[in-house]
Amino acid sequence: MRTPATAGVVVEDGTTIAYHCWEADEGVTADPIPVVLQHGFTADTMADWLVPGTVAGLTAAGRRVVGVDARGHGRSAKSPDAGRYGERRMANDLLAVIALLGLPAVDLVGYSMGAVVALLAASQTTVRRLVVGGVGAGIVEVGGVDTRALPSDLLARALLAEDPEDLPPGIAGLRAHAEMLGADLPSLAAQARAVHRTGIDLAAITAETLVIAGDADPLAERPHVLAEAIAGASLRLIAGGHEVIGTSPEFRSAVIAFLGH
Template sequence: MISAAEWPTLEPVNAPANEPRTATVVVDDGTEIAYHRWDPDGAAHPVPVVLQHGFTVDTRVEWASRGIVPALTATGRTVVGIDARGHGLSQKSPDPGRYGETRMARDLLTVVDLLDAPAFDLVGYSMGAIISLLAATGEPRVRRLVIGGVGAGVVEVGGVDTRVLRNDALAEALLADDPSTLPPELAGMRASATQSGADLRSMAAQALALHTAGVDFARITADAIVIAGDEDPLAVRPEVLADAIPGARLVLVPGDHGAAINSAEFSTAVVDFLRD
């Protein structure tokens, strides 16, 4: 694993303890991907935890601000969060051809290669769950896998459940000149993206590139858990997904898509599952 002295930084090395070391890597298609690392106090567990966020947010919003990063470092884990292309500090583009969860899964594994770790645990939520499933397919280094915020749609539609929110309509909403004319569900997504500081053209491009080709679940060898909110419309019938992943188990937590990941139950389920 890269030592603190070797870790390339964009932020000062003497950043506060709760601040990550942030670096970038240029992947094979020339896109610059940002990633953030938090180290625990004292000796680190040999297996790092890699976090992949969902649509329109980034590592800090999804994982650090919600307390999951400090909950993991408190157990001795090194945590690395990846800003998906078009999100956070990673490079932006309005071209749908540069997006899609399959492409993002390759970005994730490029970052993992830099860690020089023989094994890692992987946690993904919503869009990040699809990325994580694809990254774990045929990847023996994934020791434990946490999939959150998705359900039967991954099995029946091939990715994030576009039956609930059509991706083409979402792209149009993100680029609309007058968001006040949007229906409530699309207006909410547009407002959420704007509030998180997302680049709307990049978000629209990713919406048009959503993965729909399915996942080869049989090639996932990691111990896995599916965590879903009991009122999440994007994660309906999560037992269908858990049954599709060999050996996976299901945990239900309270809330809809946004509330579930903010719940204490979600954080506890992640930490307990990854704990030795």
């Protein structure tokens, strides 16, 4: 795994947002438009994109890659204050990184929480190609991550519970993943309380878009509803659940192929 160039930008509310950059592999004809990656809830750039091999696949295909750690995650600043969170703030953070690096256009990839962030950002800036994964009809019907499958209040309480052994299996798995990564649980609970619910202007998205989801992902039920709501979007189903971002070679190859076609 290649070591990135890591830096930070202080955004309008004083929060430091970390981002990680990888150059295209030597000897490969490079695409001038970089790929920006936004990870999912509890994870960070390294867990969702570097370790599974997506970054390496992209740089081998001639892509410069920028991964953004969402506020409260990875190397970005932490806070237990729910008022400092929400995917719209995260989208503004992502746009601040794009502006700092002087990127006139990008290809943008987001997964789960990061898909909401990517959709919000793509409705506000120039994106050539957009990939949104791990989400489905919830984007259209409840305005963001599907809180019908993962109630945000329950999730916030579970992340702060003293005895995680009493948690429902799905939520227990999220907490265990967060703890394995050394994530800051109060920050994650704050984001759970601030989850985006007010809808996304999908009609404003002009990027060529791929919606990709595991066919057994409870957080991405009926992904065709989302694909049909974005002009010209295509849909790809991958065998598996919400974990396909880290476990499925088919997911990685589908993302890389779409960005490079």
